[in-house]
Amino acid sequence: MDNRAIGVFDSGLGGLTVIREMGSLMPRENAVYFGDTARVPYGSQSKATIIEFSHQIMRFLLRHDVKGVIIACGTASSNALEEMRASYDLPIIGVVEPGARAALRATKNGRIGVLGTAATIRSGAFERLLLKEDPSLEVTSQACPLFVPLVEEGWFSDEVTREVIRRYIKPLKENQVDTVILGCTHYPLLRPLIQKEMGENVTLINVSEAATREMKEFLGQHDMEADHAAGTYDFYASDSIDQFRSFSRQILDITNLTVSKVSIEK
Amino acid sequence: MDNRAIGVFDSGLGGLTVIREMGSLMPRENAVYFGDTARVPYGSQSKATIIEFSHQIMRFLLRHDVKGVIIACGTASSNALEEMRASYDLPIIGVVEPGARAALRATKNGRIGVLGTAATIRSGAFERLLLKEDPSLEVTSQACPLFVPLVEEGWFSDEVTREVIRRYIKPLKENQVDTVILGCTHYPLLRPLIQKEMGENVTLINVSEAATREMKEFLGQHDMEADHAAGTYDFYASDSIDQFRSFSRQILDITNLTVSKVSIEK
Structure with a gap:
């Protein structure tokens, strides 16, 4: 038994979908969430910068x-996971590996689609992991640059969003994929x-759910589960507290959510 | 007479609309364009970082x-223009001041709308300049986070784009603006x-056109116009040459456009 919290970080607010999964998959666990909203998105940063940002956030979470820790950001998972694992002595789970593993288990016809940000698709991270496990897979990747702004506008069930989705998934349907990795939180x-x-x-495949499941499994195997009556969450962001609050209300069923602004560089 | 080129820089590709305006407003001028595509967008960077990036690019253009120089990027114009003017002894024009000045000249009813990226609207740069000139103006600002990805997808005349525009301009129509600053290149x-x-x-108000007009005026007043038979353009980018080429073909009527990739930090 271990009643310490699980750290979750993202370059912005998408990682809150991990908190949502924690609420249903491991409701007794506490979480400390950090959203680096002052520096979002990480997609335009160099690998060295992403590693530096990740170190800053890891140190914040360790305090x-x-x-x-769940790195709930595709870009940080692809660029900084190895370095973080080498630097800190605690379980660290990204979203790319669990997402790829879940897709491998799910596919029957060996045709997998990947939807992601331009940076994630350009990195080829999902495709590389999938083909490493099974070179006979057919992987269809599609960058969806409009999805994040559509989500941040809150247009979740909207005719515009529906039409944009239709266009992006066209190549996946043409290639008859039976499994699709939603490769962004x-x-x-x-x-x-x-x-x-x-x-x-x-x-x-919801990568937030896949990552949360792997953390749950790890904690179970190592007798590290919490036994709180109900988990509580602490939210921190480096900027834009208001946007955080309104966005998180849409994702999480939490009233009176408190967010604290912190300067992460220090 | 001065046959040297005009430098144009942007965090990405939007600044190519300045090149397009140069083609029609001052067709005898040469240009050197730098798009910082490896580090786009600047909206998530700190002011100090944007100033540092701008110095790197200014030095590149001066070589x-x-x-x-036309700073064809709203974020760099708002954050680094003063510093660049103080550091280099040549005319430097951003997109915010010319855009605001053009809107002041155009409005008849004193109601001006501003459309911009989230970062530009948050900065309040256009609104501040407008109200400084005339505090009786009514300014309606609207962040349009979907516009840049829609443009980068090339969906210029598209039903999805039309519907997104309708939503964003609703407050501007309600406030009966007679002038709208398109506050992003x-x-x-x-x-x-x-x-x-x-x-x-x-x-x-097309800010790219407004900035190009001010540069043209400055060159005319200082007898610095070029007399090439036809201006030529050199394009440089810090990344994504392919995207640059396909995007610029859509903006500029140039065949065989050559783009060179450069490491700007050095």
Whole structure:
């Protein structure tokens, strides 16, 4: 038993979908969330900068005595995960590996689609992991630069969003994928619309859920689960507290959510 | 007479609309364009970082012997213009001041709308300049986070884009603005659709055109105009040469456009 919190960080607010998954998959766990809203998005930063930012946030989370960390940001997961694992002695889980593993388990016809930000698709991280496990897979990747701004506008069930989804998934449908990785922590909020447009027979992989499941498994295997009556969450952001509050109200069913602004560089 | 080129820089590709304006307003001028595509967008960077990036690019442009510089990026114009003017002895023109001045000249009813990126609207730069000149103005500002990704997708005349425009301009129409500043160098590409939705009686201010006009005026007043038979353009980018080429083909009527990739930090 270990009643310390789980640290969750993201370049912005998308990682709140991990908190949502924690609420349903491990409701007894506390969490400390850090959203680097002053420096979002990380996609335009160099690898060295992303590693530096990740170190700053890891040190912040460790000062809050976390027992493990979920890097709920595709860009930080692809660029800084190895370095963080080498530097800190606690379990650190990104979103890319769990997402790829879940897709490998789910696919029956070996045709997997990946939807992601331009930076994630350009990095080829999901595709590389998938093909490393099984070179016979057919992977169709599609960058969806409009998805994050659509989610941040709150247009979750909207005709504009529906039409944008139709265009982005066209190559995935043409290649008859049976599994789609929603490769960005913002995308679970578009899941109902994407599922409807892809069809009910296609499995959508929510990377936030996949990462949370792997953390849950790890904690169970190492007898590190918490036994709080109900988990509590502390939220921190480096900027834009108001945007954080309004966005998180849409994702999480939490009233009176408190967010603290912190200068992470110090 | 001065046959040296004009330097134009942007965090990305939107500044190519300045090159397009140069082609029609001062066709005898050469240009050196730098798009910092490796580090776009600047909106998430600190002021100190934006100043540092701008210094790097100014030094690059000066090595190409430019006679003046247009900062074709709203974020760099708002954050680094003063510093650049203080550091380099040549005319430097941003997009915010010329845009605000053009709107002041155009409005008849004193009601001005500003469309911009989230970072530009948050900075309040246009609004501050407008109200400094005339505190009785009514300014309606609207952040349009979907516009840049829509332009970068090339969806210039598209039903999705039309619907997004309708939503963003709603407060401007409600406040009966007669002048709208298109406060980002990407937005001229949406001009036909925005004009149609705003109505023909509303004046749209293209900040790229306004900045190019001010440079033309300055060169004329100081006898610094070029007399090339036809201006030529050199394009440089810090990343994503392919995207640059395909995007610029959509903006500029140039075949065989050559782009060189440069490491700007050095």
